[in-house]
Amino acid sequence: xxxxxxxxxxxxxxxxxxxxxxxGVAFGEFCVIGANVSLGDGCRIxxxxxxxxDTVVGANVRIDDHASLGKLPMRAANSATTKxxxxxPLTLGELCIVGTGVVLYRGAAIDGKVLMADLCTVRENxxxxxxxxxxxxxxxxxxxxxxxxxxxxxxxxxxxxSTLEDRVFVAPGVVTSNDxxxxxxxxxxxxxKGVTVKKGGRIGAGSVTLPxxxxxxxxxxxxxxxxxxDVPARTIVVGGPARAWRAVPVEQLLENQGWVDA
Amino acid sequence: xxxxxxxxxxxxxxxxxxxxxxxGVAFGEFCVIGANVSLGDGCRIxxxxxxxxDTVVGANVRIDDHASLGKLPMRAANSATTKxxxxxPLTLGELCIVGTGVVLYRGAAIDGKVLMADLCTVRENxxxxxxxxxxxxxxxxxxxxxxxxxxxxxxxxxxxxSTLEDRVFVAPGVVTSNDxxxxxxxxxxxxxKGVTVKKGGRIGAGSVTLPxxxxxxxxxxxxxxxxxxDVPARTIVVGGPARAWRAVPVEQLLENQGWVDA
Amino acid sequence: xxxxxxxxxxxxxxxxxxxxxxxGVAFGEFCVIGANVSLGDGCRIxxxxxxxxDTVVGANVRIDDHASLGKLPMRAANSATTKxxxxxPLTLGELCIVGTGVVLYRGAAIDGKVLMADLCTVRENxxxxxxxxxxxxxxxxxxxxxxxxxxxxxxxxxxxxSTLEDRVFVAPGVVTSNDxxxxxxxxxxxxxKGVTVKKGGRIGAGSVTLPxxxxxxxxxxxxxxxxxxDVPARTIVVGGPARAWRAVPVEQLLENQGWVDA
Numbered sequence: 001x002x003x004x005x006x007x008x009x010x011x012x013x014x015x016x017x018x019x020x021x022x023x024g025v026a027f028g029e030f031c032v033i034g035a036n037v038s039l040g041d042g043c044r045i046x047x048x049x050x051x052x053x054d055t056v057v058g059a060n061v062r063i064d065d066h067a068s069l070g071k072l073p074m075r076a077a078n079s080a081t082t083k084x085x086x087x088x089p090l091t092l093g094e095l096c097i098v099g100t101g102v103v104l105y106r107g108a109a110i111d112g113k114v115l116m117a118d119l120c121t122v123r124e125n126x127x128x129x130x131x132x133x134x135x136x137x138x139x140x141x142x143x144x145x146x147x148x149x150x151x152x153x154x155x156x157x158x159x160x161x162s163t164l165e166d167r168v169f170v171a172p173g174v175v176t177s178n179d180x181x182x183x184x185x186x187x188x189x190x191x192x193k194g195v196t197v198k199k200g201g202r203i204g205a206g207s208v209t210l211p212x213x214x215x216x217x218x219x220x221x222x223x224x225x226x227x228x229x230d231v232p233a234r235t236i237v238v239g240g241p242a243r244a245w246r247a248v249p250v251e252q253l254l255e256n257q258g259w260v261d262a
Numbered sequence: 263x264x265x266x267x268x269x270x271x272x273x274x275x276x277x278x279x280x281x282x283x284x285x286g287v288a289f290g291e292f293c294v295i296g297a298n299v300s301l302g303d304g305c306r307i308x309x310x311x312x313x314x315x316d317t318v319v320g321a322n323v324r325i326d327d328h329a330s331l332g333k334l335p336m337r338a339a340n341s342a343t344t345k346x347x348x349x350x351p352l353t354l355g356e357l358c359i360v361g362t363g364v365v366l367y368r369g370a371a372i373d374g375k376v377l378m379a380d381l382c383t384v385r386e387n388x389x390x391x392x393x394x395x396x397x398x399x400x401x402x403x404x405x406x407x408x409x410x411x412x413x414x415x416x417x418x419x420x421x422x423x424s425t426l427e428d429r430v431f432v433a434p435g436v437v438t439s440n441d442x443x444x445x446x447x448x449x450x451x452x453x454x455k456g457v458t459v460k461k462g463g464r465i466g467a468g469s470v471t472l473p474x475x476x477x478x479x480x481x482x483x484x485x486x487x488x489x490x491x492d493v494p495a496r497t498i499v500v501g502g503p504a505r506a507w508r509a510v511p512v513e514q515l516l517e518n519q520g521w522v523d524a
Numbered sequence: 525x526x527x528x529x530x531x532x533x534x535x536x537x538x539x540x541x542x543x544x545x546x547x548g549v550a551f552g553e554f555c556v557i558g559a560n561v562s563l564g565d566g567c568r569i570x571x572x573x574x575x576x577x578d579t580v581v582g583a584n585v586r587i588d589d590h591a592s593l594g595k596l597p598m599r600a601a602n603s604a605t606t607k608x609x610x611x612x613p614l615t616l617g618e619l620c621i622v623g624t625g626v627v628l629y630r631g632a633a634i635d636g637k638v639l640m641a642d643l644c645t646v647r648e649n650x651x652x653x654x655x656x657x658x659x660x661x662x663x664x665x666x667x668x669x670x671x672x673x674x675x676x677x678x679x680x681x682x683x684x685x686s687t688l689e690d691r692v693f694v695a696p697g698v699v700t701s702n703d704x705x706x707x708x709x710x711x712x713x714x715x716x717k718g719v720t721v722k723k724g725g726r727i728g729a730g731s732v733t734l735p736x737x738x739x740x741x742x743x744x745x746x747x748x749x750x751x752x753x754d755v756p757a758r759t760i761v762v763g764g765p766a767r768a769w770r771a772v773p774v775e776q777l778l779e780n781q782g783w784v785d786a
Contacts, residue, residue: 012538014274014291029538029556030572032291032309047556047574048292048590050309050327065574065592066310066363066625068327074359074377097598100627101328101590101643103362103380115598118627118645119363121380121398136645136663139398139416151707154663155681155699157417157434169707172681173699173732175417175435177467177485183413183431184464184514202708205701206732206750208435208468208486223701224732224750224764226468226486240486240502240764252708276536276553294553294571310554312571312589328572328625330589336621336639363590365624365642381625383642383660401660401678419679419696437679437697439729439747445675445693446726446776470697470730470748488730488748502748502764 022059034070040094058094058112067102073124073142087124099136107142113262117154129166131262144194149261153205162194167254170197171205171223180211200254201231207242220248284321296332302356320356320374329364335386335404349386361398369404375524379416391428393524406456410523415467424456429516432459433467433485442473462516463493469504482510546583558594564618578613582636585616588624595629597648597666611648623660631666637786641678653690655786668718673785677729686718691778694721695729695747704735724778725755731766744772 009015009027019037028047033039037051040059049063052070063069070090090104093112098104100118107124110116114128117136122128126140129148136154140146144158147166152158156174164170176195181188193212197203201215204223215221219231222238222245231237234253238245250256271277271289281299290309295301299313302321311325314332325331332352352366355374360366362380369386372378376390379398384390388402391410398416402408406420409428414420418436426432438457443450455474459465463477466485477483481493484500484507493499496515500507512518533539533551543561552571557563561575564583573587576594587593594614614628617636622628624642631648634640638652641660646652650664653672660678664670668682671690676682680698688694700719705712717736721727725739728747739745743755746762746769755761758777762769774780 010538014272028574030292030310030554047592048310048328048554048572050290062598064595064598066328066572066590068309068362071326071362074324074326074361074379099598100592100595101363101381101625117598119381119625119643137399137661141416154665154683155417155679159416159434171701171703171706172683173435173697175468177433179433181514182433182464182466182482184516184519187513202706204706205734206699210467210485220706223734251711252705254708257708276534292554292572310572310590312552328590330571330624333588333624336586336588336623336641363625363643381643399661403678417679421678421696435697437730439695441695443776444695444726444728444744446778446781449775472729472747 016053028065037070046100052090052106054089054106056089056091058092058096060094061092061096061098063098064100064102064118066100067098067104069098069102069104070106071103072106093130105142111148123160135172141194147199149259156203159194161192163196165197165199165201167200167259168197169202171203171207173206174203174209175207176209178211198233203227218248218253220252278315290327299332308362314352314368316351316368318351318353320354320358322356323354323358323360325360326362326364326380328362329360329366331360331364331366332368333365334368355392367404373410385422397434403456409461411521418465421456423454425458427459427461427463429462429521430459431464433465433469435468436465436471437469438471440473460495465489480510480515482514540577552589561594570624576614576630578630580613580615582616582618582620584618585620585622587622588626588642590624591622591626591628593622593626593628595627597629597631617654629666635672647684659696665718671723673783680727683718685716687720689721689723689725691724691783692721693726695727695731697730698727698733699731700733702735722757727751742772742777744776 012029013031015033016035019033022041025043027045031049034053036054038056042060046065050068055070087107092110095113097115103121105124108122108126110128111130113131116134120138122140123142128146132150141160145163150168152170153172156170159176159178178194195209196214198217200218203221207225209227215231216233218234220236225242226240228241236245274291275293277295278297281295284303287305289307293311296315300318304322308327312330317332349369357375359377365383367386370384370388372390373392375393378396382400384402385404390408394412403422407425412430414432415434418432421438421440440456457471458476460479462480465483469487471489477493478495480496482498487504488502490503498507536553537555539557540559543557546565549567551569555573558577562580566584570589574592579594611631619637621639627645629648632646632650634652635654637655640658644662646664647666652670656674665684669687674692676694677696680694683700683702702718719733720738722741724742726744731749733751739755740757742758744760749766750764752765760769
């Protein structure tokens with residue numbers, strides 16, 4: 001990375017003198033770049049983008065208008081899962097795309113080639129693997145692990161303490177949950193557990209998963225289902241509550257897609 | 263509150279001369295503060311924040327990037343519930359937290375210690391009680407009353423003409439509705455009614471409530487349910503359509519939480 | 525339209541010299557107006573609004589804070605439906621209202637008197653007919669056709685390759701889908717098909733439609749349903765999977781509303 005070249009930014013931008021700006025970075029108007037931010041070569045930054053202190057952005061990342069990166073968590077006295085802590089800086093790998101109005105928290109670690117579409121949010125203490133797509137309006141709450149080459153389609157909701165392995169597909173409007181006590185008892189804090197989706201598992205549009213559900217390898221939840229028990233590998237479940245229906249068609253199994261990492 | 267001290271704001275901010283800025287208020291870059299706005303002592307304002315005319319913000323409120331406060335309603339010829347009217351200014355109590363990209367309307371009255379997470383919206387003619395959490399992406403439509411110490415979790419939707427009493431819990435992705443005529447007939451305008459949730463009532467993740475439903479004290483809707491009739495007190499309902507299943511466990515009753523107002 | 529009058533904008537705005545600004549246009553602070561943008565007479569632009577190159581905005585359009593218009597699509601290697609292409613400029617007809625934080629893509633064509641509420645998104649290769657309401661947080665994905673005088677209520681999700689004819693009503697939180705193969709097989713690309721709703725069709729709150737469903741004239745999906753087969757004209761379907769329940773009440777039929785185009 002070349003030394004800071006604030007000369008490349010419009011006069012309307014506010015770049016902290018300690019920010020390290022790579023070669024060929026293009027800025028829109030009215031951007032705010034905080035202390036110790038590092039932007040890799042060739043990044044393209046939109047208008048009104050805010051990048052908070054210490055954020056590390058890899059090379060050739062596109063960040064669209066009104067995105068806010070590296071935000072510090074908001075603490076509320078009666079929030080169940082956000083604790084005081086020292087968070088590491090937000091990191092984004094190379095070739096990521098960050099949509100308009102996206103909010104990324106300090107304490108998230110996002111690998112290369114991740115697409116974060118407009119108005120999505122990634123909270124603190126989250127990792128997102130290479131090549132994953134985080135759809136429009138998606139929420140990834142804190143303490144989640146998302147694997148490589150996953151697709152989280154528009155408006156799905158990944159609750160805190162969830163784990164998605166590689167090549168997981170979450171369809172639009174899916175809602176997950178993590179609290180069997182629905183906000184009551186002290187006991188509940190010991191049991192928070194979101195959804196776990198093993199490699200190649202899929203959740204259909206508008207489905208709801210109860211707390212602590214595991215969807216095993218290549219398991220599939222049909223659209224509109226309510227999942228109250230674990231989903232066996234290579235099995236389609238359907239309904240409310242969801243019941244085993246039939247095997248996943250062979251041609252849909254992950255091993256038969258011929259996909260290679262990119 | 264001390265007299266206006268625009269000297270404390272960055273040169274990039276546009277503060278109306280009539281705005282009253284409390285002691286120790288910190289501004290980010292490119293903020294726009296309208297006429298007659300009042301900001302209490304110790305507020306922390308992010309970047310690109312807009313506060314429209316007449317808004318009153320209490321002391322020690324945090325407002326994050328790209329939030330827009332005090333917005334005037336948008337009128338459409340064929341909107342069913344927004345009427346021409348004089349709205350009182352937006353008010354926020356002390357110690358509120360306003361997330362990134364939040365939109366708050368003129369005509370909302372928000373009590374102290376309310377957390378409004380990123381990208382939520384609170385419309386006009388709404389009151390929100392002390393200590394309530396309005397989650398990420400939540401919509402509170404117009405003509406709603408929300409009590410104290412409620413939790414409206416991420417992405418839930420509170421339709422117009424809804425009432426939540428104190429300590430109500432609405433899980434992620436809940437959808438409420440208020441129009442039994444589904445957008446048809448002139449008759450419908452007389453009957454709009456959202457959900458009413460009595461003290462300590464709870465609605466599980468991804469559930470849907472039909473228009474005019476009442477959930478009585480400590481009633482609980484299980485996740486993924488469709489609620490077509492009122493929910494009795496201290497009763498769990500489940501399914502589509504939701505049926506009474508069993509009593510709420512004693513240890514989950516509101517009276518057994520030992521919660522005190524903060 | 526009068527010649528460009530940048531004098532009418534605050535000094536904080538960045539207007540490209542080639543932008544054509546109509547008579548009486550009012551700008552908020554920190555707006556960015558790109559090359560060859562055309563704004564009709566009497567437009568009212570909020571603060572921090574971005575209008576990208578070539579966008580054509582009709583007369584008397586209101587655009588609220590932090591909206592971003594004319595955005596170029598984001599391409600990802602593993603996205604299924606976004607192809608490289610030349611997109612025509614975004615166009616908005618007269619008297620539209622664009623809410624706070626709205627994102628409109630280059631390649632959308634939006635007719636007059638359309639209300640796009642806060643935080644909604646309209647993607648490329650979409651047309652929206654006159655007088656339609658696009659609610660708060662709504663997503664209209666690419667390759668959709670939306671007719672005149674439709675209502676897409678808050679937080680509903682219209683997937684790619686969907687068609688809504690005139691006077692269609694989509695209630696809050698509706699989720700549609702278009703991929704029967706749930707993200708697997710090459711075969712799926714030939715079969716993507718969203719929802720088709722014929723004139724006057726209605727979808728109730730929180731319902732889910734499977735790929736390729738057609739809802740015929742004046743058909744109605746009850747709230748909370750999962751629609752797995754086509755909905756006959758003038759018929760109410762309900763449940764998961766949705767079954768025919770009864771005829772739509774005569775007084776709710778579109779022909780009995782006395783509505784005229786405005």
